[in-house]
Amino acid sequence: MSRCTLTLGTLSAVIAGLGACAGAHAAGFQLLEQNASGLGNAYAGSAANPENASIIYYNPAGMTYLPGFNISAGVNLIKPSFKFSDNGDSRNPSVPGLPGTGLGGARPTGGEGGDAGNLGVVPNLYASWQLNEQWYLGLGVGAPFGLMTEYDDDWVGQYHSNKFEIKTINVNPSIAYKVNDQFSMGFGLNWQHIDANYKKKTVVPLPGLPLASTGDADLNLKGDAWGWNVGFMLQPTEDTRIGLSYRSKITHRAKGDTDITSIYPTGSSVSFDAKTRVTLPDTLVLSATHQLNEKWELLGDVSWTGWSSIPDLKIRNSGTGARDDDLPLNFRDTWRVAIGANYKFAPAWKWKFGLAFDQSPVHHAEDRPTSLPDNDRYWFSTGVQWQATKNTTLDVGYTYLYLRKTDIDTTSGNQLTKGRVAGTYDSSGHIFGLQVSSRF
Secondary structure, rough: OOOOOOOOOOOOOOHOOOOEEEOOOOOOOOOOOOOOOOOHOOOHHHHOOOOOOOOOHHHHHEEEHOOOEEEEEEEEEEEEEEEEEEOOOEEOOOOOOOOOOOOOOOOOOOOOOOEEOEEEEEEEEEEEOOOOOOOOEEEEEEEOOOEEEOOOOOOOOOOOOOOOEEEEEEEEEEEEEEOOOOOOEEEEEEEEEEEEEEEEEEEEEEOOOOEEEEEEEEEEEEEEEEEEEEEEEEEEOEEEEEEEEEEEEEEEEEEEEEEEEEEOOOOOOOEEEEEEEEEEOOEEEEEEEHHHHHOOEEEEEEEEOOOEEEEEEEEEOOOOOOOOOOOOOOOOOOOOOOOEEEEEEEEOEEEEEEEEEEOOOOOOOOHHOOOOOOOEEEEEEEEEEEEOOEEEEEEEEEEEEEEEEEEEOOOOOOOHOEEEEEEEEEEEEEEEEEEEEOOO
């Protein structure tokens, strides 16, 4: 059964009406899908391809190629799949008095969790406005980071994660300046809201006794933060464009609560104030496009993401009997390479296709969390663009994401209280996108 729960909230009346939700399927939990017009090219040339107002996100300098008033809106449907297979080495926690554990932990009695992937919907909305020959304003709204994994109840990794969800909303006002016909630059501010939910089984010490019970932990955190982005566009020849874009780190100090319902005493519950600090990564993108002839256009992209800004996730709980919770991640910085092409096979039609290699921030099986069973992925993308009228285009795109078998052998930093999850994930993904863009 599909579960669609990552609500973006009121981005606008249009986006709110979509009932938006999101599931990550760029590397880590970054969402490259900030338009659907680039999906058919696997987002090759993203910072050098100002075909509509969504260039605001990828490179604000690209607004200088959009005369008049422009609006672009779209949606991507993402269906990832994460299916776990236990190799027989998974273990329950090793806690005195906890039934079914014992020294070294007993074999879990639960299942393999089903498919932890969920159908997601990632909408976007952009508008740009030419003030005069040199100055341009723009506004973009989207969700650049998102993640949700959710397992069936009582699976072997229930002390690691039953549900892990991260949601963001990003509002990006921008300005661009056209220095001359060959060079432009742009700048943007980013207000970002984050909302996180983490559910798992937990070990609950019994007061005054060398024994423990089990409970269900439910963590909810929210926060707001600011960042910035800058971009440059160079056109050395009539047929060639080069784009360079940088988006800053954004540090969230999220606050909320942790609710724990214990099995013994039956139904007892307690709530703690919770907080965490997480720095979402910065990105640097170098792109190029070249109009080979009247029919063919070539696109390329090299990007870097600073995932090492998230070495771990530390939850700090406060209150009587509260215990902190740490989730080691050991993320590494990553690279992404994409190539693509457009073929104009009719006056109003373009065929788009692209390939990409997307490196995962998770490097080793022992560092791979059940909440993010990530691995390097390969993008196979195609799509079409229809010039419906002189000023309106419609883009449809599709991507298949291929991932190799993904090994996991993790204790999430504490085998005594979380046990061990060992096995293999069989993962893949499908993305469908639709974008409508108009100029007035």
